[in-house]
Amino acid sequence: MNNDIEEILFDQQQIHEAAVRLGQRITEDYAGQKPLVLSVLKGAYLWTADLIREIDLYVDLEFIKISSYHGGVTSSNEIQLVTDVQSDVKDRDVLILEDIVDTGQSLQFLKDLLKDRGAHSVQVATFLDKKEGRKIEIDADYVGFDVRNEFVVGYGLDYADLYRNLPYVGILKKDIYS
Ligand SMILES: O=P(O)(O)OC[C@H]1O[C@H](OP(=O)(O)OP(=O)(O)O)[C@H](O)[C@@H]1O
Ligand SMILES: Nc1nc2[nH]cnc2c(=O)[nH]1
Numbered sequence: 116m117n118n119d120i121e122e123i124l125f126d127q128q129q130i131h132e133a134a135v136r137l138g139q140r141i142t143e144d145y146a147g148q149k150p151l152v153l154s155v156l157k158g159a160y161l162w163t164a165d166l167i168r169e170i171d172l173y174v175d176l177e178f179i180k181i182s183s184y185h186g187g188v189t190s191s192n193e194i195q196l197v198t199d200v201q202s203d204v205k206d207r208d209v210l211i212l213e214d215i216v217d218t219g220q221s222l223q224f225l226k227d228l229l230k231d232r233g234a235h236s237v238q239v240a241t242f243l244d245k246k247e248g249r250k251i252e253i254d255a256d257y258v259g260f261d262v263r264n265e266f267v268v269g270y271g272l273d274y275a276d277l278y279r280n281l282p283y284v285g286i287l288k289k290d291i292y293s
Pocket of ligand 2: 216217245266268269274
C-alpha cells in the first residue's frame with residue numbers, strides 16, 4: 116500500500132501538531148459553551164478521534180454520512196445524505212469536522228441542512244483545505260493544513276474506499292487511478 120504513494124505531504128508528527136493547535140483554539144473560542152461536534156463520515160473519523168482529544172470542553176459527538184465521490188477522483192455535483200444525525204441540532208452550536216474541503220459542495224450542503232434545522236451556529240474545522248478546488252465560495256473556520264490541488268489519500272481519505280488507514284497523507288501515484 117505504501118508503494119502506491121508518490122509523495123508524503125503530512126506525517127504523523129505534523130498531523131498531531133495540527134490537532135493540538137486547532138484543539139487549543141477551539142477550546143478558547145468555545146469557552147463556556149457545549150458544542151455539538153458533527154463528524155462527517157467516513158473521511159473525518161481519524162481527524163475526529165485526534166482533534167476531540169485536544170478540545171478541553173464538554174462536547175456532544177454526532178456523526179453524519181454524506182456521499183459526493185463515487186469511487187473516482189472527480190467530484191459529483193450530487194450530494195447524498197446517507198446516514199443522518201441522531202439528535203436535534205436546533206439551537207445548538209455545531210462544529211462540523213471534515214477531512215477535506217475541496218469543491219466546497221459537501222460543506223455547503225451540510226451548512227444549509229443544519230441552518231434549515233435551526234442550528235444556532237455552524238462552524239467548520241477541516242483537516243485539509245484544497246482552496247484551488249473550490250467551485251463554491253465557502254471557507255472553513257479552522258484549517259489543519261492547506262493542501263495543493265492533487266488527489267490525496269491517507270489519514271481517513273480514500274481512493275475507492277482504500278488507503279484510509281495510512282497514518283500520513285500523501286499524493287496517490289497517478290497510474291493507480293488512470
Ligand atoms: O468539497 P467537496 O468537493 O465536496 O469534497 C469534500 C468531501 O469529499 C469527501 O467525502 P466523500 O464523498 O468522498 O465520502 P467519504 O468521506 O466517505 O470518503 C470528503 O470527506 C468531504 O466530505
Ligand atoms: N481522498 C480524497 N478525497 C477527496 N475529496 C475531495 N478531495 C479529495 C482528495 O483529494 N482526496
